[in-house]
Amino acid sequence: MAPLAGTDATLIVADVAVIGAGPAGIAAATRAAESGLRVVVLDRGLETGGQIWRHMSGGPVPRIAQHWIAQLSRSGAQVIHGTSVVDVQHEDAEFEILADSSGSALRVRAGRIILATGARELFIPFDGWTLPGVMGIGGAQALLKSGASFAGKRVIIAGSGPLMLPVAASLANSGAKLILVAEQARRSAVMRFAAGLWRAPALVAQAARYRARFLSTSYSTGTWVTAAHGADRLESVTVTNGRRTWREAVDVLCTGYGLIPNVELARLLGCETRDGAIAVDAQQRTTVANVLAVGEATGIGGAPLSLIEGEIAGSAVSPRARVSDALLRKRAALEIAARRMLDAFALRQELRSLPSAETIVCRCEDVSYGAVKDSVCARQAKLYTRVGMGPCQGRTCMPGLDFLLAWQPDTVRPPIEPALVSVLSSELADDAAASILFNSSVGDAYQ
Numbered sequence: 001m002a003p004l005a006g007t008d009a010t011l012i013v014a015d016v017a018v019i020g021a022g023p024a025g026i027a028a029a030t031r032a033a034e035s036g037l038r039v040v041v042l043d044r045g046l047e048t049g050g051q052i053w054r055h056m057s058g059g060p061v062p063r064i065a066q067h068w069i070a071q072l073s074r075s076g077a078q079v080i081h082g083t084s085v086v087d088v089q090h091e092d093a094e095f096e097i098l099a100d101s102s103g104s105a106l107r108v109r110a111g112r113i114i115l116a117t118g119a120r121e122l123f124i125p126f127d128g129w130t131l132p133g134v135m136g137i138g139g140a141q142a143l144l145k146s147g148a149s150f151a152g153k154r155v156i157i158a159g160s161g162p163l164m165l166p167v168a169a170s171l172a173n174s175g176a177k178l179i180l181v182a183e184q185a186r187r188s189a190v191m192r193f194a195a196g197l198w199r200a201p202a203l204v205a206q207a208a209r210y211r212a213r214f215l216s217t218s219y220s221t222g223t224w225v226t227a228a229h230g231a232d233r234l235e236s237v238t239v240t241n242g243r244r245t246w247r248e249a250v251d252v253l254c255t256g257y258g259l260i261p262n263v264e265l266a267r268l269l270g271c272e273t274r275d276g277a278i279a280v281d282a283q284q285r286t287t288v289a290n291v292l293a294v295g296e297a298t299g300i301g302g303a304p305l306s307l308i309e310g311e312i313a314g315s316a317v318s319p320r321a322r323v324s325d326a327l328l329r330k331r332a333a334l335e336i337a338a339r340r341m342l343d344a345f346a347l348r349q350e351l352r353s354l355p356s357a358e359t360i361v362c363r364c365e366d367v368s369y370g371a372v373k374d375s376v377c378a379r380q381a382k383l384y385t386r387v388g389m390g391p392c393q394g395r396t397c398m399p400g401l402d403f404l405l406a407w408q409p410d411t412v413r414p415p416i417e418p419a420l421v422s423v424l425s426s427e428l429a430d431d432a433a434a435s436i437l438f439n440s441s442v443g444d445a446y447q
């Protein structure tokens with residue numbers, strides 16, 4: 001998108017604005033646009049596909065991703081990349097979204113919003129986690145997909161959840177020396193979960209395919225990393241299984257304790273959340289009229305569930321508003337598997353004692369665990385220490401602190417993501433006309 005002069009914002013008017021172009025947003029936008037609605041999709045990423053279908057530019061794209069991205073492009077929905085939504089206001093029957101679009105201000109007016117903002121990793125701080133060489137599990141996957149090399153590096157993956165499997169497989173494939181995959185959940189819980197997957201043979205086959213790629217590496221349940229060590233960068237980690245504690249020499253530690261839904265925009269709009277996810281009804285409607293939510297923002301369940309929820313929401317906003325029973329049945333089955341997964345990979349109590357008083361918890365503002373651990377709530381800790389008030393606005397540290405200290409999430413205020421002051425102070429010029437995005441080829445300029 002061409003940069004805009006001054007502080008004037010570009011205006012786009014649509015029937016439906018979808019925020020997020022991962023599997024959930026793609027499916028929602030496709031079905032809504034196929035019904036004749038004017039649909040605009042905003043995503044901060046530079047490609048369509050979200051976290052899972054992120055791929056190397058020009059590299060191979062998974063077949064299912066190709067299928068959905070082709071459907072989206074045929075549907076007439078307009079996708080605007082490199083665009084972070086930082087605020088959204090509700091006036092009369094219309095929403096106005098403010099976005100930082102590659103440094104320029106973009107305002108989108110729409111009668112309905114579909115939130116498809118996905119999830120991010122949960123990090124629990126421990127001594128040494130800020131050393132170079134320590135990274136998120138999904139972050140490592142993202143680096144691999146963008147062409148980074150881990151060849152010859154000694155790597156440990158430690159954390160929780162099924163995401164460890166594809167990442168271990170990718171790392172092994174890329175030539176990394178995978179030393180250990182440490183899953184904190186108990187063996188009995190993981191085995192029960194695996195045994196219950198007989199209703200989903202495709203998932204079992206997929207897990208077996210991933211495991212086959214790192215068979216020579218131990219996948220240890222009931223095991224976690226308690227500290228990372230090194231002078232200027234990671235050299236070793238301390239690992240425990242609760243009975244025995246030992247050191248492993250490593251170059252890279254990939255760590256993360258599952259995913260947490262991105263609910264900031266929903267909370268800004270006043271949507272209710274339940275167990276940390278956006279609460280939705282059978283048609284994916286939130287508690288705020290004309291705001292729907294889909295995918296991992298409504299609960300962690302994997303890409304197949306995200307796609308189905310997207311289809312349901314896209315059909316629910318269409319003029320005929322007819323959601324097929326088959327889709328509802330498929331969603332119900334996948335939701336059961338998702339709930340069982342959350343139970344199986346529930347975080348153990350011992351992780352609550354991972355950080356020491358000296359452990360840095362907020363990397364942006366350099367705040368230690370000792371400085372915040374006696375605060376009764378996030379608001380108090382912020383006032384005294386500025387924890388969570390740096391550039392990432394607490395997106396990295398606050399969920400971990402909520403887990404460690406049983407804080408309730410603090411209120412959300414705009415901007416929900418870092419944005420240029422010129423974007424935040426932008427206004428629509430008096431003579432601003434809505435972009436003609438839907439009856440000409442102008443939309444192509446944004447793709």
Ligand SMILES: Cc1cc2nc3c(=O)[nH]c(=O)nc-3n(C[C@H](O)[C@H](O)[C@H](O)COP(=O)(O)OP(=O)(O)OC[C@H]3O[C@@H](n4cnc5c(N)ncnc54)[C@H](O)[C@@H]3O)c2cc1C
Nearest residue numbers: 020022023024043044050051085117118138295296302303
């Ligand atoms: C780092 C990471 C890596 C992962 N890797 C894998 C993997 O390799 N294999 C696997 O099976 N699963 C992976 N997952 C899980 C996978 O993301 C989900 O199962 C699936 O992608 C969920 O689809 P979704 O559409 O709900 O969300 P996502 O795919 O996460 O899509 C959400 C989209 O919303 C956009 N967005 C969010 N907030 C804003 C905003 N304010 N403004 C603009 N855009 C916004 C994001 O840029 C993103 O593209 C990963 C998850 C994470 C967090």
